[in-house]
Amino acid sequence: MAAPAQNHVWVGTETGILKGINLVKKQAANYTEVSSLDRSQEISVMCYGDPQECEVLLGCRDGTVRVFNTEKSKFTEFHECRGGEGLFRGLGVLDNALVTCVESGLLKVWKEGSNENLEVQVGAAVEKMRLCDTQRHKVGTGGKENDLKIWDLQRPEEPIFRAKNVRNDWLDLRVPVWIRDLDFIPESDKIVTCTSHHQVRIYDPSSTQKRPVLEVLFGEDPLTALSITPDGRSVVVGNSHGHMGVIDLRKGRLMCALKGNAGSVRSIQCHKSMPVVASCGLDRFMRLHSLNDKKLLHKVYLKSRLNCLLLTSRDKWEDEELIPAEAEDVKDEEKDEVWNNMDTIVDKTSSKRRKEAQEPSVVAESTENDKKKKKKKKSV
Amino acid sequence: MAAGRSSGAAESKKRKKSKSPEEGSDVAGGSGGGEPPVFFPPSFSVSEIKNKQRRHFMFMKLKMEKRKRQILRNHADDSVKKRIIVYGNALAKLALKKKLKKEREALGDKAPPKPVPKTIENQRVYDETTVDPADEEVAYDEATDDFAPYFNRKTTPKILITTSDRPRGRTVRFTEQLSSIIPNSQVYYRRGLALKKIIPQCIGRDYTDLIVINEDRKIANGLILSHLPNGPTAHFKMSNVRLRKEIKRKGKEPTEHKPEVILNNFTTRLGHSIGRMFASLYPHDPQFTGRQVATFHNQRDYIFFRYHRYIFRSEKKVGIQELGPRFTLKLRSLQKGTFDSKYGEYEWVHKRHEMDSNRRKFHL
Numbered sequence: 001m002a003a004p005a006q007n008h009v010w011v012g013t014e015t016g017i018l019k020g021i022n023l024v025k026k027q028a029a030n031y032t033e034v035s036s037l038d039r040s041q042e043i044s045v046m047c048y049g050d051p052q053e054c055e056v057l058l059g060c061r062d063g064t065v066r067v068f069n070t071e072k073s074k075f076t077e078f079h080e081c082r083g084g085e086g087l088f089r090g091l092g093v094l095d096n097a098l099v100t101c102v103e104s105g106l107l108k109v110w111k112e113g114s115n116e117n118l119e120v121q122v123g124a125a126v127e128k129m130r131l132c133d134t135q136r137h138k139v140g141t142g143g144k145e146n147d148l149k150i151w152d153l154q155r156p157e158e159p160i161f162r163a164k165n166v167r168n169d170w171l172d173l174r175v176p177v178w179i180r181d182l183d184f185i186p187e188s189d190k191i192v193t194c195t196s197h198h199q200v201r202i203y204d205p206s207s208t209q210k211r212p213v214l215e216v217l218f219g220e221d222p223l224t225a226l227s228i229t230p231d232g233r234s235v236v237v238g239n240s241h242g243h244m245g246v247i248d249l250r251k252g253r254l255m256c257a258l259k260g261n262a263g264s265v266r267s268i269q270c271h272k273s274m275p276v277v278a279s280c281g282l283d284r285f286m287r288l289h290s291l292n293d294k295k296l297l298h299k300v301y302l303k304s305r306l307n308c309l310l311l312t313s314r315d316k317w318e319d320e321e322l323i324p325a326e327a328e329d330v331k332d333e334e335k336d337e338v339w340n341n342m343d344t345i346v347d348k349t350s351s352k353r354r355k356e357a358q359e360p361s362v363v364a365e366s367t368e369n370d371k372k373k374k375k376k377k378k379s380v
Numbered sequence: 381m382a383a384g385r386s387s388g389a390a391e392s393k394k395r396k397k398s399k400s401p402e403e404g405s406d407v408a409g410g411s412g413g414g415e416p417p418v419f420f421p422p423s424f425s426v427s428e429i430k431n432k433q434r435r436h437f438m439f440m441k442l443k444m445e446k447r448k449r450q451i452l453r454n455h456a457d458d459s460v461k462k463r464i465i466v467y468g469n470a471l472a473k474l475a476l477k478k479k480l481k482k483e484r485e486a487l488g489d490k491a492p493p494k495p496v497p498k499t500i501e502n503q504r505v506y507d508e509t510t511v512d513p514a515d516e517e518v519a520y521d522e523a524t525d526d527f528a529p530y531f532n533r534k535t536t537p538k539i540l541i542t543t544s545d546r547p548r549g550r551t552v553r554f555t556e557q558l559s560s561i562i563p564n565s566q567v568y569y570r571r572g573l574a575l576k577k578i579i580p581q582c583i584g585r586d587y588t589d590l591i592v593i594n595e596d597r598k599i600a601n602g603l604i605l606s607h608l609p610n611g612p613t614a615h616f617k618m619s620n621v622r623l624r625k626e627i628k629r630k631g632k633e634p635t636e637h638k639p640e641v642i643l644n645n646f647t648t649r650l651g652h653s654i655g656r657m658f659a660s661l662y663p664h665d666p667q668f669t670g671r672q673v674a675t676f677h678n679q680r681d682y683i684f685f686r687y688h689r690y691i692f693r694s695e696k697k698v699g700i701q702e703l704g705p706r707f708t709l710k711l712r713s714l715q716k717g718t719f720d721s722k723y724g725e726y727e728w729v730h731k732r733h734e735m736d737s738n739r740r741k742f743h744l
Contacts, residue, residue, distance in 0.1 A: 015521050034516040039524050196723055222723055240725045259734055264716070264725035282716060282727040284509070284649060301508045303517045303649070305727070 007070070008312045009278055010056050011286055013304035016041025018058060018068060021286060023298055024317050031068065045091040046308045053312060057098070059088035065098060083108055083119075089143075090129025094136050094153060101129035101141065109153060120156045122149060132184040140191055142179030148193055148203055163203055164210035181226045183235070185249070192235050192249065194223035200237055200247055216252040219243050227268040227277065229291060236277050236291075238265025244279060246291065258289045260296045266306060272313040280306035500680065505741045509649040522652065526610050530588065530660040537663055539565035539589045540582055545572050550623065551595040557624055557705045558591070561674060561687050563638050563663055565591075575604075575719045583609040589661055590719075593618070603709060604719065605657060611717040612727065614657060616683075616709040624704035631689050631701035637670020638663050639687070645678040650728055651744035654683075654711060672703070681742050683709040711744065 007020035007029075016039070018031040032041075040062035049055030049067060056068040059081075065088075067077035079098060081088075086103025093099070098110040105126050109118040122129070125144040132138035137153040138160075148163035166175050178196035185192060189206040190213075198219055201212035221239040228235050229246070234255055238244040242261030245254050263283030270277045275291040282305050288298040426442060429435035484491040496502070511518055522528075529535045539562055541555050547570070559565045575592065582590055587608055594602030600621045606613040624630060641662045646655035658676045671691060677684045685707050691699045714728045715721075728743075735743070 015517070015524070017517065030517070034520055037520055222725075224725070240723075241729050242726065242731075262729060262731070262735070263714075263727045282725060303515070304521055 008314075008317060009286060009288075010046065010310040011280055011302060011306050012043030012046045012058055012308045013302065013306055014042050015039075015304040016043060016060065017304060018043065018056070019302055020070075021300055021302075023288065026298075028300055028302060031073065042087075043307055044087040045089065046310050047091045047093065048310060049093055053314075056310065057091055057093065059091045059100065061087055063088075063102075065091065065100065079110065081108065081110055089126045090131075090139075090141070092129075092131035092136075092139070094131065099129075099131060099139065099153070101126055105143075105146070107139070107141065107151070118153065118156060120151060120153075122146075122151065122159075127179055128181050130182055130184070133186065134184075138184070140182050140184065142182055142193055144178045144196075145176070146179070147177045148179060148182060148191065150191070150205060161203070161205040162210070163212070166211055166215070178222075180222065180224050183226055183228050185228055186232045188232075192226060192228065194218075194226045194237050196222035198223055198239065200226070200235065200252075202249060214249070214252050216247055216254075218245050218247060218254065224281075225265050225268045225279070227270045229270050229277070230273050230275065236268050236270060236279075238268050238279055238281070240264040242281065242283065244268070244289075246294075256294045258294055258296075260287050260289070260299065261285075267308045269309060269311040271311055273315055276311075278309055278311045280309045282306075500740055503740050505738060507648050507742070510647050511649055511652050518649065518652075522656070525653075525656075526607055526612060527656045527660050531656075533664060535588055537564060537588050537661055538586055539591060539661060540578075540587045541565055541567045541591045541593070542570050542578070543592065544594045545570050547593070547595050548598045550598055550621075551593055551600050553623055554600055554621055554705060555593055558593075561634055561639070561703070561705075562661055563636070579606070579608065579718050600707075605661075606719050607657060607660065608718065611715065612653070612657070613715040613717070613719050613724070614654060615712045615715070617712055619708045619710075621707045622705060627702055627704040627706065629702070631703050634672055634687065634689070634703045635670050637667040637672055638665065639670060639672040639674045640666040640668070642673060642675040642677070644676065646676075646744055648742075648744060650711075650714065651678065653714065653727075654744060678744050681710060681744050683711070683744070685709065 006022060008023045009021040011019045011021065013019065016032060016037050017034070019028055020031055021028045040060070042061040043058045044061060045059035047057050049057050054069060054071050055076075056070060058066045058068060060066060063080065063082040065079040065081050066075055067079070068074070069076045081098065081100045084102035084104040084106030088100055089103055090101040090107075091099070094109065096112055099107070100110065101107040101122065103126055105122050105124045107120040107122050107129060111117060122141040123143065123146040125146055126141055127143040127146075129139060129141045132140070139151045139153060140148060141151065142148045147165055148161075149159040150161040152160045165177055169175055176197065179193045180196055182191055182193040184190075185202075189204060191203045191205070193201050193203070195201070198217055198221060200216045200218055200223065202214040203210075204213045207213065218237055219239050219241070221241045221243070223237050223239045226235050226237045233250060234246050234248045236244060236246050236258070238261065242263050242265060244258040244261060244265060246256050246258065247253070248255050258277070258279075261279065261281060261283060262285070263281050265279050265281040267281070268277060268279045270291070276288055276297065277291055278286065278288050280286045280302075284302055284305055286298075286300045286302055286306060286309065287296060289295065290297050426435060426439045429438060530537065539559075541559050541562075543551055543555055547555070555567045559567045575590075579590065590604075590606040590608060592604040592606075593600050594604070596602075600618055603616040603618045604613065605616065624633075639662065641659060643655045643659060646652055655676070662674065671689050673688050673690060675684070675686045675688065677686070687703045687705070688700045689703055690701075693699050711728075712730050713726050715724045715726050717724055730743075735741070
């Protein structure tokens with residue numbers, strides 16, 4: 001198991017198993033031994049430990065954060081992150097420090113090698129805590145009767161933004177608050193939340209308005225997860241009945257529905273650049289939809305109920321197909337030979353393909369990738 | 381008046397009489413083949429006939445002619461041909477079958493194996509969630525799920541049966557009969573209480589399951605089965621409820637022995653969950669002296685419930701006697717946690733338009 005795991009999707013399950021899925025090879029593997037499991041290892045949150053995505057952090061039910069190294073394909077570290085009560089509702093990394101948030105509302109920053117951990121009370125019954133991707137010290141929290149707050153971890157005394165509940169309804173009754181998921185819109189200050197009362201709301205901290213600037217209703221069932229699409233113009237939401245939809249953030253219109261889910265959606269993530277979205281949930285399937293034509297690209301049965309997932313931010317998955325195979329072949333040899341070997345192997349594969357293809361028309365239709373190889377061959 | 385009526389009856393009889401020979405001739409014309417086939421002008425098609433009945437009749441006739449010609453062409457055997465001419469199609473088929481049988485008998489052991497008939501079940505689309513008994517992960521998942529305390533013999537089932545508010549006669553009788561075949565179960569009148577208020581009380585009194593029968597216009601049409609204290613909750617559509625009184629050739633009232641349970645064809649992961657749910661309704665260690673058995677048979681996603689008493693008449697013969705009640709269930713949804721239709725998370729919801737696009741795809 002020393003080979004680096006070239007997986008596109010990492011999934012954390014209710015049984016405590018970490019699963020990796022390679023979508024190109026169509027393989028799924030368990031990275032936790034089934035024999036050593038117990039229910040306290042249930043993975044409730046996941047995040048990448050570094051921008052290169054070499055480390056995957058898992059927040060478990062028993063209050064530990066496990067670090068999984070994808071290059072060594074094994075668990076390397078265990079952090080005891082106890083404090084507060086309930087499951088982890090958010091996990092993040094901020095300059096080599098772990099940021100965790102539990103259900104009871106205790107947000108903690110665990111600095112490595114020091115006992116002075118920053119503690120922030122963000123209010124009870126937290127459902128979600130998320131770090132902003134661009135400004136890492138910015139954190140959003142929300143939960144049941146705990147409206148959206150944005151915190152600056154450099155000045156944690158007071159939230160920098162505290163949302164105000166919407167106006168009373170037409171019967172002059174208070175509208176209940178129950179945020180289930182939130183995300184920061186890239187390249188702006190805005191934040192999207194989804195609620196158990198099937199609302200999708202956009203807040204704009206840069207304006208003076210503390211109430212949502214846009215509210216959209218989706219379906220009739222509690223929304224459980226959301227993710228912003230790569231262009232930042234729309235958001236994918238999923239609900240407890242397994243309905244998923246793409247909602248335009250500018251007009252607040254439903255663009256399309258993504259079909260296939262049979263049970264509650266627990267986690268959704270869009271790719272950083274490609275128009276694909278991965279989702280998983282209680283029906284034990286991981287699904288990958290295309291955002292362009294809303295088609296189901298992949299559907300993988302993973303045997304356990306799935307809680308959370310991470311999608312790689314790498315591009316061009318098809319190109320990766322060759323690289324790991326080559327790497328395995330030439331592991332022990334010296335660097336110069338490595339390069340030599342690589343070229344020859346590429347030649348072999350391309351020549352094989354040509355043999356298979358035989359007809360020139362098929363070769364002409366082949367992808368850019370092949371063309372590059374041909375150029376290489378000519379140069380050699 | 382009386383005379384008029386009798387005359388009317390007589391007329392109708394006459395009409396019948398006068399009609400019957402016509403019909404007879406029609407039949408003879410259609411199947412006997414003695415008469416020349418119907419001729420139409422060259423550009424004629426059956427669809428041009430305006431009268432629907434007539435059109436249908438002509439169409440069937442044409443079809444029959446065509447079929448007959450085919451058979452005549454295919455069978456060189458004169459005896460078969462003769463039969464077709466004399467008796468028509470159906471009998472010809474029978475003759476063909478007989479002939480095949482004779483051939484098989486003549487070949488004896490060398491005869492090719494009979495082709496297996498295609499059914500929807502054996503043409504079932506493969507389901508990737510089908511549980512492999514050797515699978516460690518699924519075994520672990522099942523060993524630690526909400527039913528594990530029952531299967532580890534830490535809890536004994538105690539069941540509360542209730543109905544929707546203000547049940548009518550039939551549903552009341554049904555709940556009584558249901559409680560007579562589920563050991564350690566009590567029927568309670570709903571008294572207009574909300575399920576969410578009932579459930580904490582049930583948990584407080586150590587009930588392990590809650591069954592709610594829903595009724596619409598005096599007909600029981602739904603069943604909610606909720607495992608306590610932490611769920612899951614299954615919602616079924618119920619149909620074809622037959623009470624004990626309405627079953628023909630039923631046995632005497634069931635005794636209070638713990639019955640055996642048969643669960644058939646619960647193969648997928650979802651099916652396993654549902655099967656475990658039904659299994660946990662009945663106590664462990666059935667009393668075999670009672671000779672009673674409860675069956676949950678899944679076929680094409682419909683779950684058939686039957687309750688029988690059996691007897692071993694001899695070493696080979698077994699007699700069974702249905703005791704009732706019987707009903708059919710179809711799974712609508714499986715929800716995680718106890719009953720919460722608004723904010724509950726569903727593990728599986730039946731979506732008709734998405735899921736039922738293939739007739740050979742089953743979920744249980």
